[in-house]
Amino acid sequence: MYVRMEQCGTSRRPAGLPRPYDTGDPTLLPKRIHELILAGAAALTLLAAGATSAQAAPPALRPGQLLTAKPHTLGRIPGAGRTLLISYVSTSFTNQPTVAYGQVTLPDAPPPPGGYPVVSWAHGTTGFAPQCSPSLMGPGSATGLLAELVRRGYAVLRTDYEGWGANGERPLLHGPSNANAVVDIVAAAHGLGEKLADDWLVAGHSEGGGAALWVASREPRPPYRLRGALAFAPTGPGVMTFMDGAADGGFVHVAAQPFVSLTVLAAHAVDPSISLDQLVRPDFRPQVDAARQACLGALREQPQLRPGQYLSRGREYDKVAVFVNAQDPSRLAMRVPVLVMQGEKDETSVTPPTTRAMIASLCQNAKAPVAYREYAGATHGTVLPAAMDDALAFAQAAREGRAEGQACR
16 A cells, blocks of 8 residues: 555645755655655554554554655656656665655566566765755666666666655765665565566666665565676775875865765764864865755866865764775675676776775675676766676576676686
């Protein structure tokens, strides 16, 4: 059972909300509305079981429980059939129930016997501000890959992850939280009544690539069986190397500069005791403040700073380091076949040397094949089209139980 958004009385714009709410996207609903949705879902579950509030305590909300669904046209995948914007229950970084949002896109063709094969897509970082929600931004550099997946008959699920201003700040990079949202949207999508296969794949880019690796380390959650993971330029140990460079006076490429701000805000969202006044140098503070209001594209227009103008070492930076290191998937044991794809010219926090180091670490603990490929001339964004053929072939092999990995031989 799920609650349609129209039944919750959320179609009117509450006073004081920013203009992006006018799009009708519920990722920008105020926190109180999120709380009401969760409470309403619990109450309906109780009533469906035939109980009253006097007879029993409200039941616990289930991760993956579908809450709302409505047609959605923003950020659609070219060539796709219907897209639905859904809300569902997930688990926050504090291990509490939270509302997550995402999109379910179906092919423009009847489902095959056994249902549409499923890919849960984990997007890369789009920003920290509420209007940067992927349901508003569209698939971006992943458009070609996702369109081809839909053309080949896959149902594509795209979570917005936890947060986005409506239910607390967005905990960017948080591995367990991101993985929860990516996994839980699979169960939620099955609650729509569409014909979806129980077997599924996870794929993601950048922050989403890191999330895909976290998902690949999870124990199975029946009846849905994860068959493989595809990680394009996944975040890993390179994030800590990148942040250390910014703190130690190293050069930060202008295209990567926003990731310093966003990583600082992510750490602060998870650990509010971090003092930004002590951590952030004066010349960099305007860019950190801008990252609360603007999305990634606009942040890349910020002026290039000189080495040494970003962060200060000390106790506050040590707290950031604790956060960043905790999100590194290198130490995890992969339980399904994994393909990691890396651009040779990536100059963000995901560089070939740090990704190779991550592969070496993954191989020490892997319980399933791990494959690794580098693409000459490819950048952080262009690795998606460069690796698409390999990714699609690996996805098919994983579904058929014949995926191989050469990285750990």
